[in-house]
Structures are given as C-alpha cells and as structure tokens.
Amino acid sequence: MPVGQNPFPAMPEILGIKLGTTNAGIKQTVRDDLLLIALAAGSTCAAVFTRNAFCAAPVHVAKANLAHQSRWLLVNSGNANAGTGQQGMTDALKTCADVAEVVGGQANQVLPFSTGVIGQPLPVAKITAALPVVVGQLDTGLWDKAARAIMTTDTFPKGVSKLITLDGHPITINGIAKGAGMIQPDMATMLAFIATDAKIAQPLLQSCLSVAVEQSFNRITVDGDTSTNDACVLMASGCASMPEIVAGSEHYLIFADAIMSVCKQLAELIIRDGEGATKxxxxxxxxxxxxxxxxxxxxxxxxxxxxxxxxxxxxxxxxxxxxxxxxxxxxxxxxxxxxxxxxxxxxxxxxxxxxxxxxxxxxxxxxxxxxxxxxxxxxxxxxxxxxxxxxxxxxxxxxxxxxx
Amino acid sequence: MPVGQNPFPAMPEILGIKLGTTNAGIKQTVRDDLLLIALAAGSTCAAVFTRNAFCAAPVHVAKANLAHQSRWLLVNSGNANAGTGQQGMTDALKTCADVAEVVGGQANQVLPFSTGVIGQPLPVAKITAALPVVVGQLDTGLWDKAARAIMTTDTFPKGVSKLITLDGHPITINGIAKGAGMIQPDMATMLAFIATDAKIAQPLLQSCLSVAVEQSFNRITVDGDTSTNDACVLMASGCASMPEIVAGSEHYLIFADAIMSVCKQLAELIIRDGEGATKxxxxxxxxxxxxxxxxxxxxxxxxxxxxxxxxxxxxxxxxxxxxxxxxxxxxxxxxxxxxxxxxxxxxxxxxxxxxxxxxxxxxxxxxxxxxxxxxxxxxxxxxxxxxxxxxxxxxxxxxxxxxx
Missing domain, CATH: 3.10.20.340 (ArgJ beta chain, C-terminal domain)
Structure with a gap:
C-alpha cells in the first residue's frame, strides 16, 4: 500500500515527443513492458546515471551514445541486463541497432534503458520482434501507457506535468518515473524520463538536469542501496513556438525552477511507493x-x-x-x-x-x-x-x- | 532465537578481580541488573568507547576517570543514562561517589557504565540503596552472574575464557559481553569487560586493547547503528606469579594474540544473538x-x-x-x-x-x-x-x- 492517494495526472502531449508501448513478453505476459520514445530531429537530450561502479550494460551504452544526437530511447522492464558480462553489452548494442533499422536511423542515436531482474540474459529476440509494433504505436498522447510500461513492482504509475509560460509562450514539461526501492526489479530501480517542448541547447539542458537531480532524486532513500541501472533523462524537442532558452536569462531561471519542481515531485512519488512504506x-x-x-x-x-x-x-x-x-x-x-x-x-x-x-x-x-x-x-x-x-x-x- | 548453540563456558576465577551483582530494580524486578567489578590495588585498566558524538553521561565520566587508578567498575542494565542532559552527568558522578563511600575509595577511581533505555533519568536512589548489597557479594567466582546482570534483550549470557602459558606461568583471560543490536536497550548496546591476572602497564594494555577491538568489535554490524554507550574494558590485576609483560617481548605477542582471540569470540557471540538473527x-x-x-x-x-x-x-x-x-x-x-x-x-x-x-x-x-x-x-x-x-x-x- 503506497502512502497517500496518487492518481495519475492528466498529461498533455508535447510536440516532438512520441511514445509507443507494447507487451514484448520479457517477464510480463499481459502488461506492456517495452517503451520507445521518439524525439523530433533537433531535440536535445541530457541524462544522469547511477554512480554504482558496476553499472548495467545499457547504462554503459546510453552514456556513450549520449554524445551523439539522441533520437530514440528504448526502455524495457522485467530484465535489468545487469551482471550479464560481455553478452549484456552485445545485447544492449543489438537492441539499439534493431531500433535504428526499424526507424531508419543510426544505432548510436538510440539510448537503451533496462529495469528488472539482474543476472539474466536480455531476451533480445523478443524485443526485436516487438519493435515494429512499438514503432507503429508511436503517438504524442501515450504518457499514461508509458508510465505503466516502465513499472516493475511499483504499485502505481508515476507522472508529473507542469505548464509554464515564458513571455506568453506556453511550455509543457512532462515527467514519468518508476521506483519502489530495489525489490522485484532487484537493484535495477529508478528510471525517470522528463520531456519538454522548450528549445534549449544540450550543455545547458545537462546542467539544468544535474542541478535538479542533486536536489531531488539524490535526496531520497528507501534502503540506502544504489541501483546498477538508475538513470534520469531530460529531453527537449524545441517544438514550442518561442526562442531558445539561454544561460543566465530569466527564462532559464523559470525553466530550471520548473524542472526542479517536476524532479522533486517524481522523487516524492517514488518514496510514496517505497517497498512496504506506510509513512x-x-x-x-x-x-x-x-x-x-x-x-x-x-x-x-x-x-x-x-x-x-x-x-x-x-x-x-x-x-x-x-x-x-x-x-x-x-x-x-x-x-x-x-x-x-x-x-x-x-x-x-x-x-x-x-x-x-x-x-x-x-x-x-x-x-x-x-x-x-x-x-x-x-x-x-x-x-x-x-x-x-x-x-x-x-x-x-x-x-x-x-x-x- | 540466536544462531547456534551458545552455552556459557566454565570461567575460572581471576586473582585480584572480584564481581558482585544484585537486582536494584532499575527496570527488571527479578533479574540482577547491577554489577560491581573490584580490581586489586595495582591493577591496570584500559578501555575504548563509542565514537558516537553524543555519547552517554557515564561514557564521559568513565573516559575522564580512566586517567586515574581505576579500582571499581559499576555497570547497570535497564537504563542507558543517555540523552539525559546535565542531570545525567550529575547522576553518573553521584553513583561513582556512592561506590567510593561504600568501599572507602576515591570517586574518580570508579568507572560507570550504563545500558538500557535512553532518555529516562537514571534511578540513582535505587542504585545507591543496592550498593552495600553488591559490595557484600564481591567474589572472584561470579562471572556467570556478571554476564547475566549486564544483559538487556540478549537471549543468552556471553562469556569467553582463555588460558595461556608464558614460560610455564598460567595466565587466565576472562571476557563477558552484552549486545543484541540496539533493541530493547535501544541504542545503549554493546558492553564488554575482559579481565586477566597478567601484570602489564596501562599504556601497553591500552594499545593491546585498541588493536584487538579494531579487528573484532569494530568488524561486526547488526544494523549499522553506533550506540551512545558502547564500551570495552580490559583489566589486568597483575596477581599472576610472573614478571610484567613488556612491549616487544614474545610474551606480549602471545598475550596480545589471546586478547584478540577473546575479543573476536565475544564479538561473534554478539552477532549470534543479533536482533532477529537466523543466520x-x-x-x-x-x-x-x-x-x-x-x-x-x-x-x-x-x-x-x-x-x-x-x-x-x-x-x-x-x-x-x-x-x-x-x-x-x-x-x-x-x-x-x-x-x-x-x-x-x-x-x-x-x-x-x-x-x-x-x-x-x-x-x-x-x-x-x-x-x-x-x-x-x-x-x-x-x-x-x-x-x-x-x-x-x-x-x-x-x-x-x-x-x-
């Protein structure tokens, strides 16, 4: 039983950010367990990852690929692809190549994320088979389904949406997260994906995210254990009809404050759903x-x-x-x-x-x-x-x- | 249920070290909860204490009094005299003065130790009233009763005895301890008292104890919490019929090895009785x-x-x-x-x-x-x-x- 009532909020679409989900049969037989997020060309993407020295294969790949123009995020639940040695790296890279082939992009533009049981081989064939389905589903209106697809032992889907206005231009920020401690998913625990239609360069986006994570996700603890797979991604499609947000501007301060707020709310939802939590x-x-x-x-x-x-x-x-x-x-x-x-x-x-x-x-x-x-x-x-x-x-x- | 069978061993007397116990009614109404250890004149005494910044009143007093010629150790279970402010210090000093009055010694030759509930005033009057009884009990053969008197939620009394021979001279080492995590006693957890009839100067005894504690009591954990009252004392009466053990000698190496062994065995007994432990x-x-x-x-x-x-x-x-x-x-x-x-x-x-x-x-x-x-x-x-x-x-x- 989580702490408090935590209904999933209405989450508006974000131009330039599409989501698709399906059940790939990774561990679940019914619930969706595969999520693809597609970013419009010209989007920027920032991320922070677990500090665990033994991070999972997808974390290694995502870290490396972040240097390229990220266009797709592939997230599976039910298997962490951690503690899987060289085969795990091969598998993570293979799923990126598969996404690239289906969508017609570059493999290094795909960021892979996995959460679930560790030490078991990633069922790559199932993911490969499911990818065309997921790509066919891609739509801007599926935040609720996306939040559910990344759940492991979470008892409720976690989403936060925030609308800010900069000089009369509306900017939307959506965030989803999964957590629950390190239980059923073992230690492949926290994932958070935050998207906005604001236009902002990658270095500034990264700085904005790093500051926000330090004050939010890095300030929560269920049991003191740090997952091998933790990751938080901030994506900006740049599709909003307004000028780029630049460093030092008042717009940046408002935007950064909103990102901080979304991160803090998502972090709190993770604690509310902490394993066995009553308070x-x-x-x-x-x-x-x-x-x-x-x-x-x-x-x-x-x-x-x-x-x-x-x-x-x-x-x-x-x-x-x-x-x-x-x-x-x-x-x-x-x-x-x-x-x-x-x-x-x-x-x-x-x-x-x-x-x-x-x-x-x-x-x-x-x-x-x-x-x-x-x-x-x-x-x-x-x-x-x-x-x-x-x-x-x-x-x-x-x-x-x-x-x- | 503790891990394994842990019968209390036969513990021979140690010349120059007497023990007395009674029920002072501190928290228990039946079981003994007060222990006095009396050291022969000329004994040396070393101790290590908790590193918790908020150590209990008796820890402050014992640390200070250790600089004098320690002759008596007063230990109560059922009340930690921790988080008790200035009154706690006054109370701890009062029990030392009371011991000194009954036995005819100096108050600063008494080391006080408390374990049990924190944040409640020490019932000094009960201890004062019980002191003449305890003094009347003083005897070299009461190690079993002493081990029981310091228990809080421990499920069995913990003792270790070791006999070594130096150039044909037998030396006895007895140790008792209480632990169990930080449960019923809350955080006033581990106490260990080790005594020997060897003759050894205080600085060398302190060095011997510090090394042994680092490799034994500082290598165990039940829940990662550090008590406000933890203490370990090593007493040497010097009553054995043999020359003083000096630094760098082969005798010292054998003695230090035996102390290490006793500390490690006592530490293991504490873990075997860890709260809720099954393994x-x-x-x-x-x-x-x-x-x-x-x-x-x-x-x-x-x-x-x-x-x-x-x-x-x-x-x-x-x-x-x-x-x-x-x-x-x-x-x-x-x-x-x-x-x-x-x-x-x-x-x-x-x-x-x-x-x-x-x-x-x-x-x-x-x-x-x-x-x-x-x-x-x-x-x-x-x-x-x-x-x-x-x-x-x-x-x-x-x-x-x-x-x-």
Whole structure:
C-alpha cells in the first residue's frame, strides 16, 4: 500500500515527443513492458546515471551514445541486463541497432534503458520482434501507457506535468518515473524520463538536469542501496513556438525552477511507493555548517533501520534519531545545541528531552501518514532535506520473498 | 532465537578481580541488573568507547576517570543514562561517589557504565540503596552472574575464557559481553569487560586493547547503528606469579594474540544473538588495495538491507551482493576482476554469473545457518573480515514493538 492517494495526472502531449508501448513478453505476459520514445530531429537530450561502479550494460551504452544526437530511447522492464558480462553489452548494442533499422536511423542515436531482474540474459529476440509494433504505436498522447510500461513492482504509475509560460509562450514539461526501492526489479530501480517542448541547447539542458537531480532524486532513500541501472533523462524537442532558452536569462531561471519542481515531485512519488512504506518522512536538517553536512546528517537518519522501524510503529523514539545524528561523522558537534522537532512538537532540546514535551504530543504526530523531522544543529546556516519512508514487515516480506 | 548453540563456558576465577551483582530494580524486578567489578590495588585498566558524538553521561565520566587508578567498575542494565542532559552527568558522578563511600575509595577511581533505555533519568536512589548489597557479594567466582546482570534483550549470557602459558606461568583471560543490536536497550548496546591476572602497564594494555577491538568489535554490524554507550574494558590485576609483560617481548605477542582471540569470540557471540538473527554471515574481502578498502566493501555488504533480507530468505541473490560492492565508493573498480563465492561455490566471475554455477549449489549453501561470503576484488593483497547477521521479520518486530 503506497502512502497517500496518487492518481495519475492528466498529461498533455508535447510536440516532438512520441511514445509507443507494447507487451514484448520479457517477464510480463499481459502488461506492456517495452517503451520507445521518439524525439523530433533537433531535440536535445541530457541524462544522469547511477554512480554504482558496476553499472548495467545499457547504462554503459546510453552514456556513450549520449554524445551523439539522441533520437530514440528504448526502455524495457522485467530484465535489468545487469551482471550479464560481455553478452549484456552485445545485447544492449543489438537492441539499439534493431531500433535504428526499424526507424531508419543510426544505432548510436538510440539510448537503451533496462529495469528488472539482474543476472539474466536480455531476451533480445523478443524485443526485436516487438519493435515494429512499438514503432507503429508511436503517438504524442501515450504518457499514461508509458508510465505503466516502465513499472516493475511499483504499485502505481508515476507522472508529473507542469505548464509554464515564458513571455506568453506556453511550455509543457512532462515527467514519468518508476521506483519502489530495489525489490522485484532487484537493484535495477529508478528510471525517470522528463520531456519538454522548450528549445534549449544540450550543455545547458545537462546542467539544468544535474542541478535538479542533486536536489531531488539524490535526496531520497528507501534502503540506502544504489541501483546498477538508475538513470534520469531530460529531453527537449524545441517544438514550442518561442526562442531558445539561454544561460543566465530569466527564462532559464523559470525553466530550471520548473524542472526542479517536476524532479522533486517524481522523487516524492517514488518514496510514496517505497517497498512496504506506510509513512513518508521528510528529514529537514537546519543550522548545519554546509549543505554537505546537512545532507550527511539527513541521510544517516533516513538510512537508520532503528529510526525507520520506530516510525513504522508510530513510536516517538527520539533517542534513535539523536543517536543517528551523533554517528553521522560530524566532528565537534555539541549535543546541547541540537534541537529535534516532530512537525511542530519540540522533542529534544539542551541535550535531552524537551521540558515541555509530552509523550501524548509526540504520539499524536507519529500517527500521521506524513511526518517532518526537523534537526537544528546549531552550527551554521545551511539547510537540506532528505525524503524517506518507514521500514515495515512488508519490506522484509517483499525482499525476502523475491524470486520465490 | 540466536544462531547456534551458545552455552556459557566454565570461567575460572581471576586473582585480584572480584564481581558482585544484585537486582536494584532499575527496570527488571527479578533479574540482577547491577554489577560491581573490584580490581586489586595495582591493577591496570584500559578501555575504548563509542565514537558516537553524543555519547552517554557515564561514557564521559568513565573516559575522564580512566586517567586515574581505576579500582571499581559499576555497570547497570535497564537504563542507558543517555540523552539525559546535565542531570545525567550529575547522576553518573553521584553513583561513582556512592561506590567510593561504600568501599572507602576515591570517586574518580570508579568507572560507570550504563545500558538500557535512553532518555529516562537514571534511578540513582535505587542504585545507591543496592550498593552495600553488591559490595557484600564481591567474589572472584561470579562471572556467570556478571554476564547475566549486564544483559538487556540478549537471549543468552556471553562469556569467553582463555588460558595461556608464558614460560610455564598460567595466565587466565576472562571476557563477558552484552549486545543484541540496539533493541530493547535501544541504542545503549554493546558492553564488554575482559579481565586477566597478567601484570602489564596501562599504556601497553591500552594499545593491546585498541588493536584487538579494531579487528573484532569494530568488524561486526547488526544494523549499522553506533550506540551512545558502547564500551570495552580490559583489566589486568597483575596477581599472576610472573614478571610484567613488556612491549616487544614474545610474551606480549602471545598475550596480545589471546586478547584478540577473546575479543573476536565475544564479538561473534554478539552477532549470534543479533536482533532477529537466523543466520551468521562472514563477509571476507580479499585482494583489496588496502585494509581500509577491504573493510569498506565488507561493511557495505554487511549493512545492505537487500543482502540481509535475501540471506534471511536463503536466496542466493548474488546481484544484491554485486551491487553493494559496486556502491562501496571504491574508484576504478573493474567488474570483470571481481569474484564472489558463497562458501566454496563460485557464483560470480568475469562480470557475471559463473559458468559452472548452479542455482541448486547456491541454495545448498544458503540453507546453512552460517555462511561465508568471499569477495575477491582482484586489486591487491589486503584481506579483512566483517561479521553480520541476516535481517528477518523479527528484526522489524523487535524494533517496532519496543516500548509498546
């Protein structure tokens, strides 16, 4: 059960961006598991990839191909093509060549993405056979189907749409993502695809995406594990009837802000659908000496199984939060300067439980489905936020029963 | 249910080291929860403490008092005296003064230790009232009772005894420990007390302990959380009929080796009793460029909830191990050079599943209660080992239901 109601939003078409899906029979027998995204000529495309040293074959290929004029993104769910050795590289390259042949393009203009079980050979023949079908489906109106085709154990499709206006010109931004932790898909977890009809050069698009990802997808954690296949792509078709967005302009600031907003919303949807999640926790670290310090403290709390199980149990066990702050590896932290709030309730002050704190007030907050934990370190001005979910029986169940 | 059978061993007396226990009613109403260890005049005492920045009041006091001639260790279970602010310091100092008054010594010769619930005031009056009883109990033969008195949610008392002979002189080493993760005691987790009748100066004893702890207690993890109260103490009464052990001597090498052995055995007992543990996993990292690199990879694997739930399910899900190695933050690691074994079964080679691996062979190993995961990085000569346990429903249950 995900946290909250998460209906799929209305997602308008984006000129120059077409989508096609089908069931290729990779792992699913009914649900679509293959997505092709086609970009109009002249589109620009930026991407960020997992930092896992052992990234999957498609990640290697997509990274290399990004240097060329990307025109097609091929995404399959049900198989991660990770831990597949040299054969995996051959397979990833073969699917790119297949796309190029069907659409009449260059293989290096295709970016491949895979998510699903790792260590099993990619069923290339099935993908090859399905490609003409997918190409025949290509249409600008299929964002909902696209979001469903990339799901693995996600319990709902994830989409965000945003309309901005620059000098009276409407610009649309659509984003879809899949996540759920690292469960059924094992560790081939997060994929996000964001598209816009804005016109913007590739280097600036890349910079815009990198900044946004750092503040959104890199600020969420379900279990602290980093997938071998994580990727986030930002595509700009340039089909909107307005001039190019250039660096330093007011237009860029508005555009970048909107991309950031879409990334943050998609990231939050991934956490809401975190494996076994029953609660969404925002860990806000304030008064840190630097952003890096704030993030470090926030992630230490967000990764702590002790903190996460306490939230699952709606237990305002502040000692676990305090201990996590203490072991974050920040030198010369002064316990007496630290303040911890659960929403508006101050729970720790002056090195111990706050004198005005009551267990009833703490439990009232803990019963909620969404909780903000605010840590004030009393060391500086930096503030950062990390999103996570709680740790339930279902987390163990989902991860233990995988493959059985 | 702990991993394996873990009977308490016969523990001979150590001349110059007396123990006394009683029920002070701190949290337990029946079981002993207060331990006093008395060291003969002239004993030396070394200790290492938690690196958590927010260490508990008794840790602060014990660290300071260690500089004096330590003669008494006062240990209570049921209350951690952590997150208790200035009052906690006052309380810890008061218990030391109380011990000094009853035995007729100096307050700064007392080292206080607490383990149990955090954030609640230490019931000093109960401890004060119980001290004369404990002092009246002092005896050299009570190691079993001492091991039980420091337990919190441990399911069995943990003791190790070792006899070595130096030039025909017998030297006894006894060690007791409590652990269990950070559950009922919350985060006031690991305590270990090791005593010997050897004669050895304090600086050398401290060096001996620091080396041993680094290779034993610092190589285990249940959930990656570091307690506010962790401490390990090594006491030497000097009552054995033999000359002092000095630095660089063969005697020292034999003695240090025995201390290392006792620490490693106690550390393993803590993991066997890890919260919800059903399996013991030895993560051996070989062919690393440095010890630090080997430990880093080992701990990343040992901390991964995905790896730990897979072992709970007896699922040889090597992709999760591989992904953990990949995100350990080691630069320029080459996937094709990495080999992963489960006991004798090679499961990953040349960047993918080993050609001779069979799922049946993998599952055969996974069914065992104790499993060695060997990772060969193919980068160097360093080798290190980390011990951990699996991650079960009971882990969530124990931690979620705490305080309810």
């Amino acid at each position: 969404l926790m925002r860990v806000v670290v304030e008064q840190a000496q630097s952003d890096a310090e704030a993030v470090r403290v926030g992630k230490t709390i967000a990764h702590s199984p002790l903190v996460k199980t306490a939230f699952f149990a709606s237990d305002p066990n502040w000692g676990r939060i305090l201990a996590a702050v203490g072991r974050a590896g920040i030198e010369d932290m002064i316990l007496e300067d630290v303040q911890i709030n659960l929403d508006d309730v101050c729970i720790v002050r002056n090195g111990g439980v706050a004198s005005d704190y009551t267990e009833a007030a703490g439990q009232q907050v803990m019963k909620q489905e969404e909780i903000t934990i605010t840590i004030k370190l009393g060391r500086g001005q930096a503030k950062q936020e990390v999103l996570t979910c709680d740790f339930s029986y279902d987390y163990v169940k989902i991860n233990a029963e995988y493959r059985t | 013991l996993m030895r993560v051996v990292v070989e062919q690393a460029q440095s010890d630090a690199e080997a430990v880093r990879v080992g701990k990343t694997i040992a901390h991964s909830p995905l790896v730990k739930t897979a072992f709970f399910a007896s699922d040889p899900n090597w992709g999760r191990i591989l992904a953990a190695v990949g995100r350990a933050g080691i630069e320029d690691m080459i996937l094709e050079d990495v080999q992963i074994n489960l006991d004798d079964v090679c499961i990953v080679r040349n960047g993918g599943v080993a050609s001779d691996y069979t799922e049946a062979a993998g599952q055969q190993v996974m069914k065992q209660e104790e499993i060695t995961i060997t990772i060969k990085l193919g980068r160097g000569q360093a080798k290190q080992e980390v011990l951990t346990c699996d991650f079960s429903y009971d882990y969530v249950k124990i931690n979620a239901e705490y305080r309810t």
